[in-house]
Amino acid sequence: MMIDYNVRDDWPPGEPRWMKSLVSSLYRRHGATTVLPLTTSVTAILDWVSLASGEDAWRKAANRKSLRSDLDQSVVALGPNIRAHLARPIALFQSAFFSLDLSKKDAAGSIILAQAPGMRTDAAWTDVEASGRALLAALIADDTVAQCWGDLVEVARKTTLVHREYRPIADLLYDQLRLRRLDPESVLSSVKEMLAYGRGPSDEPWAKISLPAEERLTRAGAIVLEPAEDEPVVVWLGYLGGRIDFSVQAGNVTFMQAAWFVPNAQPGRQDFKHKAELSKIVEMGLLRFPESIEEQPDADLLVRVDLGRTSLAGAALRAENIVSALLNAVIHWSNGVRPELAQTVVLRGGEVAGMSMQATGSAPIADDYYGLNITAEAIRSFAPDLGNALSTVPLPMYLSAALEAQTAADLPYSRERLLQPARDADVRAAIPLEDRVVQHIAAHAALPPADLFALLLRRWPASRWESDVDRAVRWCLLGSGPQADKVRELQRKLYSTSSKAPWLVFVADNEADLLNVCRIESERAWITRLIRSVSDPTSYAQLIHDYELERDVLADRRTRVRNALVHGNPVGTHVVDSVSSMASYLSRYALRVGLDSFVTGQDLPIILDRELQESASLLAGTSAADLWRAKAATP
Numbered sequence: 001m002m003i004d005y006n007v008r009d010d011w012p013p014g015e016p017r018w019m020k021s022l023v024s025s026l027y028r029r030h031g032a033t034t035v036l037p038l039t040t041s042v043t044a045i046l047d048w049v050s051l052a053s054g055e056d057a058w059r060k061a062a063n064r065k066s067l068r069s070d071l072d073q074s075v076v077a078l079g080p081n082i083r084a085h086l087a088r089p090i091a092l093f094q095s096a097f098f099s100l101d102l103s104k105k106d107a108a109g110s111i112i113l114a115q116a117p118g119m120r121t122d123a124a125w126t127d128v129e130a131s132g133r134a135l136l137a138a139l140i141a142d143d144t145v146a147q148c149w150g151d152l153v154e155v156a157r158k159t160t161l162v163h164r165e166y167r168p169i170a171d172l173l174y175d176q177l178r179l180r181r182l183d184p185e186s187v188l189s190s191v192k193e194m195l196a197y198g199r200g201p202s203d204e205p206w207a208k209i210s211l212p213a214e215e216r217l218t219r220a221g222a223i224v225l226e227p228a229e230d231e232p233v234v235v236w237l238g239y240l241g242g243r244i245d246f247s248v249q250a251g252n253v254t255f256m257q258a259a260w261f262v263p264n265a266q267p268g269r270q271d272f273k274h275k276a277e278l279s280k281i282v283e284m285g286l287l288r289f290p291e292s293i294e295e296q297p298d299a300d301l302l303v304r305v306d307l308g309r310t311s312l313a314g315a316a317l318r319a320e321n322i323v324s325a326l327l328n329a330v331i332h333w334s335n336g337v338r339p340e341l342a343q344t345v346v347l348r349g350g351e352v353a354g355m356s357m358q359a360t361g362s363a364p365i366a367d368d369y370y371g372l373n374i375t376a377e378a379i380r381s382f383a384p385d386l387g388n389a390l391s392t393v394p395l396p397m398y399l400s401a402a403l404e405a406q407t408a409a410d411l412p413y414s415r416e417r418l419l420q421p422a423r424d425a426d427v428r429a430a431i432p433l434e435d436r437v438v439q440h441i442a443a444h445a446a447l448p449p450a451d452l453f454a455l456l457l458r459r460w461p462a463s464r465w466e467s468d469v470d471r472a473v474r475w476c477l478l479g480s481g482p483q484a485d486k487v488r489e490l491q492r493k494l495y496s497t498s499s500k501a502p503w504l505v506f507v508a509d510n511e512a513d514l515l516n517v518c519r520i521e522s523e524r525a526w527i528t529r530l531i532r533s534v535s536d537p538t539s540y541a542q543l544i545h546d547y548e549l550e551r552d553v554l555a556d557r558r559t560r561v562r563n564a565l566v567h568g569n570p571v572g573t574h575v576v577d578s579v580s581s582m583a584s585y586l587s588r589y590a591l592r593v594g595l596d597s598f599v600t601g602q603d604l605p606i607i608l609d610r611e612l613q614e615s616a617s618l619l620a621g622t623s624a625a626d627l628w629r630a631k632a633a634t635p
Contacts, residue, residue, distance in 0.1 A: 079151020118443030235319035242301020250387020336375030508625030
């Protein structure tokens, strides 16, 4: 009988007890220790140096104390061999972090701790980062991994382990293997097979090879030290609910319509790029698309991610993260619906090397055809440029963090939650997340957060004006009434996909008709003022002045509400609701220009300045209609 933690019950006579202890110590599901591996503690501190901001981060002594305690605990839990081997890099990192921790003791140090991510160029910060990176590199070097393995063997030879002394050492070894781009579960499984049965990865699965304990130990150590092997790796992902007309290429990511590609993967049918790969997958009964309407498909949308020559370990997760970044961006821009991941297939050198299936429910997205269509349109419109940029370099750290925060903030208002109005708790949770988005984009642009907030707020009046004009037009086109035909004619003009005229030009050209069909008498004066401001610079300037006054009050209120929500101070529901639109504007605008900066290679302040110049030209006497006519005429 063989079980995970015992591996075998028929050990040869005279097998040393410590060998059984060593084998079972590689089983990680008996409950984790609260002691963090040194790799994790160092990474946590480096992440804080890179991303943590605000008054509640580095200037708060309790946070620094907690990070220091974790680091000290991780060092104490090291085995004696690795502790001696890494004595110098550990000391250098501890010294650098201790110096940063003490910065609060004087005024200059307090200023250093208040610096925002992206602006932390003082030696107090760079010393921590440099020594931390050096320590992480030393932790995954061959000789260090060998020392960790030696510590695990030594602790197994002890007759008692009353404090589970092996657990932190085994956890560190697991993390070292992960950071070396290996699959720790697979490596440690091979190690257990060698220790228990004497068989290596290339031996017959059920072979029992008689080897002395010390020989098995030596060979197991060699397995631990084997480097990651780079080879061509491709990942196919199958999603339910996705709708693509045919295929869209976005760098090394290809979106495909399963209803066409899967049936044609069969021999003798239409040829297409990567058919050989998909044929092997379909032959195994994966990613099927039934030819009968009574059956449900395994996937509606196929996504192929070419990872190039890389390690097989973690390939599926890396591919999912790439596709998730693309979907997060396009769904944020379009407010479409997110397809549901159903199957994952990993190919190594063109051969299937792994697969997984996710549990899926009868998600309502399948019936949301409009939502699926606007997601598909967004993939066609936005994914190629972003995908091409991502195929060259990964999404920068700050942009990735901003996109994750914005995705979390968008969720309560997404189409998936269309029938569930955002609760007060959702709105309260979104405002700090949206604030964090701006903080991350500021770090990406190496700007102080206060400066980026100020730049974004400068365009608030123009953005608010555009939003109100859009609202006024939609209110004019509500309902039917005696002029239903004229309303439908205007709607066709406005929403036509063949028209190349900007929507503000449509408003100016159809001003009289829009006001004529308007039936909301209580709002008529306000609607008239807004629609006429598209062609009248004087009306526009007056509206912008009103929006500037509104902005100044809302900006201060938003800051107060954000601080209250983060620190648990009282703030009423109505007050929170009143600033939610500004908080959303700040994060969405910041993320848009941040991604524009990444895709186009332009500095973020240049993009912001160009858009502010457009607003300034309107205040200088150019009408919005004339400005957009000129832009539409420019090739």
